[in-house]
Amino acid sequence: MNPGTIGVTVDNVSKRYAHRVKGEIYAARDVRIDVRPGEFLTLLGPSGCGKTTTLRMIAGFERPDAGQIRFGGEDVTDLPANLRNIGFVFQNYALFPHLAVGENVAYGLRVRGQPEATIDKRVREVLALVGLAGYEQQFPGQLSGGEQQRVALARAIVIEPRVLLFDEPLSNLDAKLRVEMRDEIRALQRRLAITTIYVTHDQEEAMAVSDRIAVMSGGSVVQDGSAEDLYHRPATEFVARFVGRVNLIAAEVKGAHAGALDVEALGGVIRVRSRATGARVGDRVQLVLRPEAIVLAATPVATALSGTIEARTFLGEKVEYRVRCGGESLQVVGYNAGPGSALAAGSVVGVTINAEATTVVPQ
Amino acid sequence: MNATAARPAFGRDPAVTAAVIVLWLLLALFVVYPLAMLFVRIVVDKGALDLSGIVKILTDRHQVRAFWNSLLLAFLVGIAGTLIGFLFAFTAARTRLPRAALTLLDASVLLPLVSPPFTTAIAMIFSFGPRGLITYDLLGIKGVTVYGLTSTLCSEVLTYFPIAYLTLRPILAAIDSNVEGMAFSLGASRWRVFRTVTLPLAVPGLANAFLLLFAASLADFATPLILGGNQFPVLPTQAFLQITGMFDLRGGAALSLVLLVPAMIVFLLQRYWVSRRYYVTITGKGAGQTPFDSVSPWVRRALLTACVATVVVVVYFYALLFYASIVVAFGANHALTLQHYRVIFTEGLKAIRDTLIIAGFAMPLGGLYGVLLGYLVTKKQFVGRRTMEVVSMVNYALPGTIVGIAYLIAFNDPPIELTGTALVIIACYVFRYGPTGIRATVALLSQIDRSIEEASQGLGAGSGTTFRRVTLPLIMPAFFAGLGVVFIRSMTAISATIFLVSISWTLITVKILENMTELALGPAAAFSVLVVAIVFVVIGAVGWLLRSFRAPGAARVTSLLGG
Numbered sequence: 004m005n006p007g008t009i010g011v012t013v014d015n016v017s018k019r020y021a022h023r024v025k026g027e028i029y030a031a032r033d034v035r036i037d038v039r040p041g042e043f044l045t046l047l048g049p050s051g052c053g054k055t056t057t058l059r060m061i062a063g064f065e066r067p068d069a070g071q072i073r074f075g076g077e078d079v080t081d082l083p084a085n086l087r088n089i090g091f092v093f094q095n096y097a098l099f100p101h102l103a104v105g106e107n108v109a110y111g112l113r114v115r116g117q118p119e120a121t122i123d124k125r126v127r128e129v130l131a132l133v134g135l136a137g138y139e140q141q142f143p144g145q146l147s148g149g150e151q152q153r154v155a156l157a158r159a160i161v162i163e164p165r166v167l168l169f170d171e172p173l174s175n176l177d178a179k180l181r182v183e184m185r186d187e188i189r190a191l192q193r194r195l196a197i198t199t200i201y202v203t204h205d206q207e208e209a210m211a212v213s214d215r216i217a218v219m220s221g222g223s224v225v226q227d228g229s230a231e232d233l234y235h236r237p238a239t240e241f242v243a244r245f246v247g248r249v250n251l252i253a254a255e256v257k258g259a260h261a262g263a264l265d266v267e268a269l270g271g272v273i274r275v276r277s278r279a280t281g282a283r284v285g286d287r288v289q290l291v292l293r294p295e296a297i298v299l300a301a302t303p304v305a306t307a308l309s310g311t312i313e314a315r316t317f318l319g320e321k322v323e324y325r326v327r328c329g330g331e332s333l334q335v336v337g338y339n340a341g342p343g344s345a346l347a348a349g350s351v352v353g354v355t356i357n358a359e360a361t362t363v364v365p366q
Numbered sequence: 367m368n369a370t371a372a373r374p375a376f377g378r379d380p381a382v383t384a385a386v387i388v389l390w391l392l393l394a395l396f397v398v399y400p401l402a403m404l405f406v407r408i409v410v411d412k413g414a415l416d417l418s419g420i421v422k423i424l425t426d427r428h429q430v431r432a433f434w435n436s437l438l439l440a441f442l443v444g445i446a447g448t449l450i451g452f453l454f455a456f457t458a459a460r461t462r463l464p465r466a467a468l469t470l471l472d473a474s475v476l477l478p479l480v481s482p483p484f485t486t487a488i489a490m491i492f493s494f495g496p497r498g499l500i501t502y503d504l505l506g507i508k509g510v511t512v513y514g515l516t517s518t519l520c521s522e523v524l525t526y527f528p529i530a531y532l533t534l535r536p537i538l539a540a541i542d543s544n545v546e547g548m549a550f551s552l553g554a555s556r557w558r559v560f561r562t563v564t565l566p567l568a569v570p571g572l573a574n575a576f577l578l579l580f581a582a583s584l585a586d587f588a589t590p591l592i593l594g595g596n597q598f599p600v601l602p603t604q605a606f607l608q609i610t611g612m613f614d615l616r617g618g619a620a621l622s623l624v625l626l627v628p629a630m631i632v633f634l635l636q637r638y639w640v641s642r643r644y645y646v647t648i649t650g651k652g653a654g655q656t657p658f659d660s661v662s663p664w665v666r667r668a669l670l671t672a673c674v675a676t677v678v679v680v681v682y683f684y685a686l687l688f689y690a691s692i693v694v695a696f697g698a699n700h701a702l703t704l705q706h707y708r709v710i711f712t713e714g715l716k717a718i719r720d721t722l723i724i725a726g727f728a729m730p731l732g733g734l735y736g737v738l739l740g741y742l743v744t745k746k747q748f749v750g751r752r753t754m755e756v757v758s759m760v761n762y763a764l765p766g767t768i769v770g771i772a773y774l775i776a777f778n779d780p781p782i783e784l785t786g787t788a789l790v791i792i793a794c795y796v797f798r799y800g801p802t803g804i805r806a807t808v809a810l811l812s813q814i815d816r817s818i819e820e821a822s823q824g825l826g827a828g829s830g831t832t833f834r835r836v837t838l839p840l841i842m843p844a845f846f847a848g849l850g851v852v853f854i855r856s857m858t859a860i861s862a863t864i865f866l867v868s869i870s871w872t873l874i875t876v877k878i879l880e881n882m883t884e885l886a887l888g889p890a891a892a893f894s895v896l897v898v899a900i901v902f903v904v905i906g907a908v909g910w911l912l913r914s915f916r917a918p919g920a921a922r923v924t925s926l927l928g929g
Contacts, residue, residue: 064547084551091551097544101566110562111552162552 008196009075009165011038011061016070018056030056032222034070038200043192044227045201045209048219049245054202055170057219061200062168063087074165087166090159090197094171096151098143104130104154105139111162129161132191149180156188160195167192169201173208185212206246210234218242234293240364243291250292250333254363256282266290266363269329269354271308275361288363294336296360299324299346300353307353315348322346328354379829382746389739390750393757396797400776401760404768407775408620423608423617424624432599433624436584439518439600440628443583444576446523450676451530451575452568457669458531459538460564460660474677475528477684480901482858482875484588485894487521488882489683491592492690492891497697499686513595521589524680526582530575537571538564546660556662564660574640581632584625585765587861588875592882601625602767602861609771609865619775622767633763684898691891706888707896714893717877724788724871725856728795732852735796736803737845741837743804744811755804761794762801766861769798774865786868794862799855803848810844811837843912850908854901 013036022028031053038044046054059065061072063084072080079087099107105126112122130136133153143151152172159167172188173181189212192199203209209216210230217227218241226238230246237243240251254268264277268290275290282288303309310328322345324335333354339345346352408420423429457463458471478486493500494512541564549559587602594600601621609618661669690696694703710718742748743755761769773794777784784790814837822832860875867876874893881890 062551064551084547085553085555087551088553089551091548093544093548095542095544097542097548099545099549099563101563110549110554114553114558158548158552 008040008198010040010042011075011166011198011200012036012071012073013057013061014071014073016057016060016067016072018053018060018065019068029053029222031060031067034219034222034224036217036224036227038198040075041196041198043189043199043201043212043214045203045213045216046219047203047206047209047216047245049204052219053222054204054219056222058168058170058200058202061166062089062091088162088164090162090164090167092152092155092159092167092169092172094174096143096155096175098151098154098158100143102143103139104135104141104143104146107143107154108158108161110158115162125161129157132160133157133187148176149184152176152184156191160191160197164197167197167199169199171203172201173203174205181208182211188212210246216246218245220245235360236362237291237364240289240366243289243364248294248334250290250294250297250331251364252290252292252331253366254288254290256284256286256288256363259284263358264363269308269331271329273356273361274358275356275363276359277362282363287366289366291362291364292333292356293360294323294334296357297326297333297335298355298357299326299335299337300355301346301350302353303351304353304355307355310352310354312346312348312350312352315345317345326352326354379746382742382748385738385742386746386748386754389742389754392735393754393797395782396793397757397760399782400769400772403776404619404623404772407616408623411616419616420620423614423620428599429601429604429621432601432604432621435515435598436600436602436625437628439515439522439590439598440580440583442519443522443526444580446519447527447579448530448534448572448575450523450527451532451579452534452572453669453672454527454531454676455534455538457673458535461666461669462659463670471673471677474680475531476905477680477898478525479528479532480854480858480905481525481684481898482588482860482878482894483525483586484521484592484860484875484878484882485687485898486524486683487518487589487592488878488887488890488894489687490517490521492686492696492887493683495697499697511595511597513593514597518590518593518598521593522583522586524683525586525589526579527676529578529582533575533578534568534571537568541567543660556660556665559660570640574636577632577636577640581629581765584628584632585767585861587767587864588879591879602765605767605771606864609774615771615775619771622765622771625765625768629763629765687891688895690887691895694888696887696891706892709889710892710896714874714877714889717872717874717893718896720788720871721857721874724791724795724873725853727788728792728799728856729849729853731792732796732800733803733845733849735800736848736852737807737841739800740804740807740844741811741841744808745837755808758797758804759801761798766798766859766863769794770862770865773862785866786870788871791863791866791871791873794866795852795856795859798862799852799859800848802851803844806844806847807841810841814840846908846911850905850912853904853908857897857901857904 013034016031016034017029018031019027020030034053034057036044036046036057046057048054056065060067063079063082063086067080070080071078074087084091099110102110108126108129109122112125117125126139127136130138133156135150135153135157138146138150138154143154146154152175155172169188173184176184185208188201192212201209201212213230215227215229216233217224218233219225220241226233226242228236233242233246237246243249243251252268254266254273256264257267257272258265259282262276263274264282265272265274266288267273273290299310299312300307308328310326310333312324313327313332314325316323317339320339322337322339324337324346326333326335337346409415409417411419454471454475458468463471491512492498494517496512498512545567546559546563549563550556554562585602587606590598590600591603591606594603601624605618605621605625608614608621691706692702692704693700694705739754739758743751773790774785776782777790784793818840819832819836822836823829827835858875860873860879863873864876864879867873874897878890878893878897881887881893
C-alpha cells in the first residue's frame with residue numbers, strides 16, 4: 004500500500020433540497036461512513052436514496068448543510084473540488100469532446116504544472132495501464148463506450164488522486180462489457196491501492212467489486228458490511244430485499260436459544276441461526292429465506308415440511324422452482340445434478356430449510 | 367444522377383405529384399425568375415451585353431467606400447453583438463437564475479427582436495439627437511450630430527444581439543455540466559475551466575452567431591438610412607438612393623448584387639465550416655444532476671449587473687419611443703397629447719389597413735407553404751427534392767434589398783406585371799419568411815421516428831388517415847411557428863418591400879420611414895408603438911396556440927424567429 008493512502012470519513016453529513024411539492028427534503032440525512040485507507044467501498048441503493056448526493060459531497064461538487072467530511076483526518080468540508088485532489092469517473096464519462104484522448108488524460112497534469120516530458124511519459128504509462136496504448140491522437144467521439152470508459156478511468160488515476168470516486172460508471176455499457184469492466188476496475192484498484200468509493204444501484208456489481216458495501220435508503224446508510232454479511236445477515240427487510248433474491252415469510256418466535264431461534268412459519272417450526280438480539284418469544288418477525296437455502300427432496304421426508312411444485316424453469320446449470328408450501332409460494336433454486344434430476348411440476352416434495360443460511364428481520 | 371433511376375419516379379401519389387408541380391411553378395415564378403431578371407437587367411442594356419455602365423458605378427469612389435463601410439459595420443456588429451449575446455446566454459445557462467429573472471431576460475430580448483428593425487434607430491435620435499434627451503436636456507450639448515458609424519453600430523447591436531443570444535443559449539445549455547465539473551475536479555480553477563472547456567466548446571456557436579449578425583447587419587437597410595447620414599453610406603442605402611433618387615434601376619441592381627458576395631461567403635462558411643464543428647454530445651444518459659456551480663458569487667454578480675445594464679438600455683429606448691408618441695413635440699414641447707395617435711388613425715389609417723390585410727393574407731399562405739414544402743421534402747421521394755429545398759431557402763438567405771430590387775425588375779413589365787398590387791408584397795413575404803416554417807417542419811419531422819407512422823399503418827390506417835391523424839397533429843407547431851414569423855415580419859420588414867409599395871398599397875414601416883425623413887417624429891413613434899403592440903398580441907396568441915397544440919413530450923419549436 005502507498006504510504007500516502009488515506010481513509011475517508013463522512014461524519015453525520017446532511018444535505019437538504021427545496022422541493023416544489025414537499026417543501027424541504029433530505030437528499031442525505033446524518034450519513035456516516037468510514038472508509039479505510041485503500042478500501043473499496045460501494046454505496047448501494049435504489050435511485051433517490053442519496054448515494055450520488057453523498058458521493059458528490061465527498062468530491063466537493065456539493066456542500067453539506069451539516070456534518071463534516073475528512074480525508075485522512077484533514078477536514079475538507081469547505082474545500083472546493085479542485086483543491087481536493089480526487090479522481091472522479093462520471094456515469095456519462097464527461098470526456099472533453101474537443102480534446103484528443105492524450106490531452107484528456109493530460110488535463111489534470113497540465114493543471115498541476117507538470118513538465119511536458121513528465122506529462123508525456125505519465126499519459127503513455129496510464130493509457131497502457133487501461134489497455135489503450137497508442138490511442139493518444141483519437142478523439143472521444145471516435146471511441147466505443149468501453150474505450151471512453153477507459154479514458155475516463157485513465158484521466159482520473161493519472162493525477163494519483165487521494166481518493167477515487169465512481170458514479171455508476173458502468174450503467175451505459177452493455178451487459179457483457181459491464182462484467183468485463185468491473186473486473187478491470189477492481190484489479191486496477193487493488194494494484195494502485197487507492198481508497199475508492201463507488202456508487203451503483205446494481206447489487207451484483209456491488210458484490211463483485213467491493214471490499215465493503217454500505218446500503219442506503221431514504222438518504223441514510225441502513226447497513227454496511229461485506230457482501231456476505233449483507234446477504235446472510237441483513238439487518239432490515241429493505242436490505243434483505245435489495246441484496247439478492249429472497250422469500251420473506253411472516254413468522255412468530257417460539258423459542259430463543261443462544262445464537263438460534265425457533266420460529267413458527269409455513270405450517271411448521273423452523274430453527275434458524277440468528278444473532279438478531281432482542282428477538283423474544285412471541286415476537287412477530289420475518290423469516291429471510293434465500294432461494295438456495297431451501298432444499299427440495301423428491302419424496303416427502305418425515306422431518307421436513309412438504310410442498311407442491313407449481314412451476315419450474317430449467318436454466319442450464321440451475322433449475323428454478325416455484326413451490327407452494329404452508330400457504331406461501333416460495334422461490335427455490337436447485338443445482339442441476341444431471342439429466343432427469345429436475346423435479347416435475349405438480350409433484351409433491353419434501354422442503355428442508357438450511358438453518359445456517361437463514362435469519363430473521365423485524366417485521 | 368444515376369441514383370435517380372432506382373428511386374420511384376415522380377411520385378405514385380397523384381396528390382403529391384400535383385403539389386410538387388404547383389410548388390415548382392411558384393418557386394420558379396417568385397424565386398428563380400426575379401433573380402434571373404435581376405442578373406439579365408444588370409448585364410444587358412438595350413438588348414445587348416453591356417458592362418461599361420456597371421463597371422463605372424462599381425468603381426465609383428463613393429460606392430467603393432460604401433462597400434467597405436458595409437463590411438466594417440457588419441464586422442463590428444458581429445463582434446459586439448456576439449459578445450453581448452454570449453454574456454446573456456452564459457448568464458442564462460450558467461448562473462442558476464430564478465425562473466422569474468429568466469423570463470424577464472427573455473422578454474427584454476424579445477422586444478428588439480420583434481420590433482421593426484429601425485425602432486432603436488429612432489429612439490437613438492430621441493436620446494442622442496440634436497434635441498436628444500441625453501445630449502441636449504441632460505448634457506446641454508448643442509448642435510450635436512448623431513449620424514455616423516458609432517450610432518449606427520450601437521443601434522444595430524441593440525437590435526441584433528438577441529439573435530446571438532438565441533443562437534448561443536441552447537449551445538451553452540447543451541454543454542454537459544459534468545464535463546466542466548470533471549475539469550474542476552481535476553484541479554482547474556473556475557476561470558481555467560471556462561477558458562479550456564466551456565469556451566472551446568462554444569466556439570462553433572460563437573462563430574455561427576457572428577456570421578448571423580454579420581449577415582443581418584449587411585442586409586440592414588433602415589438603420590443606416592436613418593442614422594448613417596452622409597458621413598456613413600453603406601451599400602443597401604446606396605442601392606436604394608440610386609433607384610429612388612437617381613431613377614437608376616440598373617445601377618441600384620448592380621450595387622445590391624455586390625452584397626451578394628459577402629452574403630454568399632457567410633452562407634457557405636455557416637454551411638460548410640460551422641456546422642461541421644459542433645461537438646456532438648457523445649455521452650449516453652444524462653446524469654440529471656444539479657449543475658456544478660460554474661461561476662463564483664462575485665462573477666455571478668458582475669454578469670447579472672452587465673445584463674441588467676443592457677436590459678435597462680433596451681427598456682429605456684422603448685420607453686423613450688413611447689414617451690415621444692404621447693407628447694406634442696419631443697424635445698420642444700413635452701405636453702401630453704394623443705394627437706399623434708389621432709394622426710396615424712386618420713391620415714395613416716390606410717397604411718395600417720393595408721399592412722394588416724397584407725399580413726393577414728401572407729400569414730396563412732406562408733404557414734401552409736412552409737408546412738407543405740417541409741413535409742414533401744422530408745417525407746416524400748421525388749426528383750429534384752434536394753434542389754427544391756435549396757431553392758426554397760434562397761429568398762430567405764439573400765439580403766432583402768436584393769430580393770426587393772429583383773421583384774421590382776421582374777414584375778414591373780409584362781409578361782407578369784404585378785407592381786403596385788398587394789399580391790407582389792404578399793408573395794415577397796411568403797417566399798422570404800415562409801422558409802422559417804419549412805425549417806421548423808423539417809426539424810420536427812426528422813425527430814419523429816418513421817416507426818410512429820408505420821405503427822399507424824400497421825393498425826390498418828391508410829396513408830391519408832395516417833397523415834391526418836398522426837403526422838398533421840405532430841407538425842402543427844411548425845405550422846403555427848411559420849405563421850407567427852410570417853405575420854411578425856409582414857408587420858416589421860422593410861428592406862425588400864420598400865421597393866414594392868405603391869399608391870394603392872403601402873405599409874406602416876414605409877410610413878414610419880417617410881415620417882422620419884419629414885421629421886414628423888411624433889407619428890413615427892406612434893406607428894412604432896402600434897406595430898410593437900400588435901406584434902406582441904399576435905406573438906402571445908401564437909404562443910398560446912403552440913402550447914395547446916404541442917403533444918406532451920413532443921419536440922418544441924423554440925424560436926418564433928427561427929434564426
